Amino acid sequence: MLEQYLHFKEENPGCLLFFRMGDFYELFFEDAETVAKAVQIALTSRNPNDENPIPMCGMPHHSVEPYLSQLLEKGYKIAICDQIEDPREAKGLVKRDVTRVLTPGTVVEDSNLKSKENNYLGSLYWDASTNTGGIAWLDFSTGQWSGLLSRKEPELWQWLVKINPSELLLPQGFKIPPQFTELSSQVTSVPLGAYFDISSAVTKIQELQGTVNMKALDLDDKPELVRACGALLTYLEHTQKSKLGHLGEFKPLNLGKHLLLDEITERNLEIFRRLDGKTGKGTLWKVLDKTKTSMGGRLLESRLRQPWRDRAPIEKSLECVTFLFERDHLRADLRNALDSVYDLERLSTRVFLGRATPKDFIALRQSLHMLPKLRDFLSTALQEDTGELTKILKKWDNMEDIASILDVSLVDSPPPNITDGGLFKKGFDAKLDELIELTEHGEDRLKRLHEKELNQNDIPKLKLGFNKIFGYYFEVSKAFKGQVPEHFIRRQTLVNSERYITPELKEMEDRIISASDDRKSLEYKLFIQLREQLSAARSRFLFMADVIASIDFWQGLAETARVNEWCRPSLHEGMEIEIEAGRHPVVEDAMGASNYIPGDLRIDHSRRILLITGPNMAGKSTVLRQVAILTIMAQIGSFVPAKKAQIGLADRVFSRVGASDNLAQGHSTFMVEMTETARILRQATKRSLVILDEIGRGTSTYDGLSLAWAVVEELSTRARGGIRTLFATHYHELTALEGKIDGLRNLNIAVKEWKGDIVFLRRLVPGPADRSYGIEVAKLAGVPKGVVDRAREILAELEEKSHDSRAKGAVERASQTLLPGFGAPPIEISEELTEHPIVTQLTDLDVDGMTPIQALMLLNQWKDMIKG
Template sequence: MSTPRLTPMLEQYLSFKGEYPDCLLMYRMGDFYELFFEDAEVAARELQIALTSRDKNSDSPVPMCGVPHHAFNAYASQLTEKGYKVAVCDQVEDPRFAKGLVKREVTKVLTPGTVLDDASLQAKESSFLAALFWDADERAGGLAWLEFSTGEWEGLHARDEAQLWQWVEKLQPRELLLPDMKTPPRHLPELGIQIANLPLKPHFHLATATERIVKTLRVGGLEVLDVADKPQLVRAMGAILAYLERTQKQTPAHIASFRPLNLSKHMLLDEVTERNLEIFRRLDGRKGPGALWNVLDRTVTPMGGRLLENRLRKPWVDLETITANQEAVRFFFKEDAPREALRRALDDVYDLERLTTRILLGRAAPRDYLALRHTLAALPRVLAPFAEDGPEDARFLQERPKALGDQLGAWDPLDDVRELLERALADNPPPAITEGGLFRQGYDPRLDELMELTEHGEARLKELLEREQAEHGLPKLKLGYNRVFGYYFELSRAAGQAPPHFERRQTLANAERYLTPDLKDLEDKLLSASDRRKDLELALFHELREEVCRAGARFKRMGQALAVLDCWQGLADAARANEWTRPILHQGMDIVVQAGRHPAVEAVQGSANYIPSDLTLAGESRLLLITGPNMAGKSTVLRQTAIMAIMAQIGSYVPAAKASIGLTDRIFSRVGASDNLAQGHSTFMVEMMETARILRQATRRSLVILDEIGRGTSTFDGLALAWAVVEELCGRGRKPDSREPGGIRTLFATHYHELTQLEGKLPGLRNVNIAVKEWRGDIIFLRRLVPGPSDRSYGIEVARLAGVPARVVARAKELLAGLEKKARDSRAPQPEQAACQSVLPGLGAPRAEAPRPEHPLVEELLNLKLDSLTPLDALNILGEWRRRWGGDTPKTF
């Protein structure tokens, strides 16, 4: 096949394509964006549009496809969602005045991490562009992440590379920038993270990065941002700014001041814990019922939803901050009228943060300015529920919390911008700023005249005709138009003599056609009015944008204020709807919950079908060993305790009758596991990796929830591992000469009943179990946490409930009876081994102990005459038994 002969247009296309080889180049031609060659084939396949060709009759036709310019955003968002970069090549001169080929430039590059269009973004989810730099020589690194659509960015400096990758998985940025030759973990693309490898220089160069940061953020030095001693983080920040300069073709003026993340101020939740606790998504990766977010999010605005998401990812550990937010949530919880009024007002608020970004970057369409005007008009209604002179159902309460008062005290109504937009913008502007019709009548005198001409040109012509007829006594004078002469007056020969200022242009058989200076002037105005109007409106729109941009910082402050109010009221509304209670938070280590529930499970099952559980992790008790059959609810109890700690430390109410929670610096969870074959990790390997992370990183103030440690290997291996893990968690931080109890707060669910013998041997360990009742051969799950170990696993009964065939269940019961008999008859060779023996064939069982005398209580229980016992008699008997055998204080679990 011969090489196609390139036209000047295709040569221009290929010159831009050479500058952006990793992008799909969308080339503006008239009313379409066109793609050629391989780009056309890719786009046609991904967008499901027709693939045609240029020069079809030649020997080497050029593949091409295109999309209408008015539908560009929708098609471009599809490509970025699929991970492609799109270079947008626009016409940068008016084709009417172009000599030869119209001048074009790549005006922006759309990438997964830099999209701004609402169609490409989830309203209540952050979309991050991140950069990671690791210095192996210094053994230090930095990770910076930017929410490009809002301009908020943060970063983390760490001495552990694994910690940086953990945060990448936790944040799941849409795009991650790495230096050349830096290889990410193999599973990152599976998470939907697009990797962009960039040259070390200039993107990650320290001096260049410093210069970019100081210039972009307008600061005197890195000390202002608290990153002067974090060069690796500076390099990551610089890479983001360099990437934005290349893709956005302008300085990102909307970026806020950088905030390095101080891990000591937040509860740490790694990506494993977020996934296991189903904070944002269920374990199957989907959103919806079953995830905490689905229950907790009652925010109205996108800003409020993103703020709630951010707080859930990074709960506070500062008691003062938590209490201040609790007080604000309590205000909205108690005051129904202000909360409902605020919700109604917030319903008229658009995404002010993302609107501001599009305006500041010059990417806003007329509808965005209309949305801004609508939002500013809603601000007085947002403030009204707190006005002192407001109506009774929207009164201002003097006892309002300080945090709420601070937000209201800094309120900026932005009346000046709202009045400008109301005076300027038409109610129904066109989609594009080049089409005219953007402004109201009366905004600009010059525009008013052009609007009058374009919208009322026929009336002006008619007025001129009527004036000529009246002034010169020519009632039969007519007005006409043709393409050759344009507008003209026509006067028949019998109608009279033409006035002196009439200029003859054409003679007909029975009439003459004339021009006048006024008609010619009006015609010129009419014919050019449309183009002049569009040009003037475009200029006025740019002036309006500059005026609005001056208030950009004010928009950002009010966007944050609206988000905070929305987050508070949303938490209060969720608490009222689900009957949650305010938890007591303290600096101690105890966790005491009365009638606790799992918010997501309760939402699915219904409150009437959910059985609450009490839980006490207090005093000497630091590890609760939870036993019970599958399906009884062990994992639910584990999860709900951790979830309540998270909810409490974002200022939320919790699903319990009462809750007292000691502050938690980090939550670790190992609840279930799955293969990760892509990394060569089996289920057991994943389980052990998660366990290793917990044992290495947990502190005394952490909360650990573990479910079924050691079940993925042989019985002895698994039991030994579980035993050793329990010992480590109970003994961590325990000082021999201190009265203060040691150990890490842990909920440990297991099927290894041998571990229950550790109560009394390991300090801080207490046995509890999920109550089960047998009734006529069936088992009933009571879903209650009660003291003591479970008597057995009920695995065969659970198998029967799951639908295992009856013959298999019957055979399993026969085998179990035989195994249990063999266990009773066997003897353990050594005392230390007795606690670790299994009941599997050939492994022996604990040796029989000498019979113990029965407790007197047993005899008294057997002699009770229940049929004649009154409630009062029963209470008296229980009191007597407690006095004789129960001790002075009840046991806790």
């Protein structure tokens, strides 16, 4: 047995070998030590009295799943070595074989998966000679797969970060670049020649997809992507050791159809994870997710990762959401029914792969019972053609034939294992009914036979007995053995009695003893037949899974919109974005609707770049993110948190917000900031939406100001007319660009001073902010009073010195081409002008201390002086 174990261990290097022995899975040697420590079970020994005992641990086969889940989460690969013949029929050592290898990217059991998230296996191939590469990703639990070709290697890694596969196949020697260390996939290195061979990949893809050429799959001119796909299929063949027919049609990702969100934008906007890396509350996905099924949840995830760019599919989605938004009773009925629908995609996959449990079949049965109800709810509400929902109803499949088979076959609470019997109802199979009768009522039959013999034969005190050696018998006292009929066959003589059997008793005994095993064997065969029937209907399951996912996706968006009082956005092909009383959905969810102050915003041809100033904590970043998030929500076909929203479709959304570093790669906060800014400037188009927050804050004041100014200028001239941009900054000098850069407008987040404190009004108003209020914000944050007071003293001194410096050379620094503070060439002033009273007042003027009204009055006074 140990030789057999070591043989399979050698064939599966790098795997923990779970070796089936009877009712247990056992592990030996280093594997036993590893597993015992990883899942906290007892480590024993195969031969404890020997000098070198063999470490050993194990667990019952029926309760192995939780241990497998823990090990997969810790990154281990597991080879399952099963008994492939009945031990009762084995001659010598039971035949065993590795039936599959479990890895993080190939699991299909619910215990190892997150219900509303895809679990991808990814692969990457890069050809340095052609400077082209491809990535492919596949969810083995649903059968969906896709891929992407690119001539930019960083772009491939960016998409892998977005997709975040559980497991990533890379050619041996190929490693994740240091700038993409946030990619958390478990890397599996595979031989380049064996896994990424082009001819082998073409053959496997064509056989699986049933095509004679690669053009039908849009892969004829994408050899690098074909190699990546081939690596996935080869890996699945080696690990799953079963047919891959459940995989759907391969569809390369068409970037032209989708609004593109890079991994940085997803992170900065906290679409799936908060900035601290955690999921759940505080993310856009959590706010939007009112889906009731796993399939609907995964569709929401897919839409958020790849919103639509074309208007047509967005409008179809909005029509369905609007229909459900306006019908509260229908939506409530749908939500109640959908709550009883299980994951048809993954359940049908397990059926097809032969890994479905009886519990999975009951889940399928319950789900299919909901299909007619869902259809009736929709057809009753759809009195006229309403577009997409009407089309869905015309193709609806209640799958009543499959539901009927499941109704008459399986009991409501079957045992967990298909070899234990007790799976099927009476009436499903005549032969099985007889075996059930024997196993459940065999004693009653024996009693009736006993009564029959008593009635037919005059034998007082005829007893029915049983022992393990002779089985069932009739016992007769020696005083009455002369009355025993001829069909009684003596089996045993005792002191005071004789024991007999009859042909009928023997037959009944054989049938009762073998009935239990026969029943289990027959039920197993019937279950396999039932599984094959359901497996043949996989395409129907997948079609209805897509239908259910769409309905659940739409009703979830409608429910969220109704609860939060959102509006339907109006989308157009222009560049304008107009939002009335807009709110940030995640911030509002955290604060409560009553505490959130909505705001208005408009972007058009004359207001392409909005320069937003204001103190820290006033809400600049919230406004920036809000516009980007509302655009994304509109382009997945969702309502948006606003009173009114008109949004020009975007092809990409870019964000550069917050401060972060990557010290492991030697990248400072400023370096990360500049890297992200460089990506935006190189990739943004006229239809893009860019949000920038605090560019240039990680270096010296003049360096940062220069960079911020240059970035604004670049964005204003790119793409033949500028890119839609929201730019938040503390560099108040930039506000002087209004009027100098076409399409730039100043906005600020209003605040009010009250008794030495500031009140955040949370409203976006025209014009620049008057100052930063940094010390007031520090006070609100709880900085000690002594520090705050000292800071005010220092600020007063610095401002006074700054005013003196400006007074000495205010006129000299005036320039139409440079911002204040950038030393311009001195201006020659005649001697008579230096003594002019206006010049004298100008040099002594405290500009920062003046109100707008005072400035206007002074200008009017100077005007009168000049006229005089």
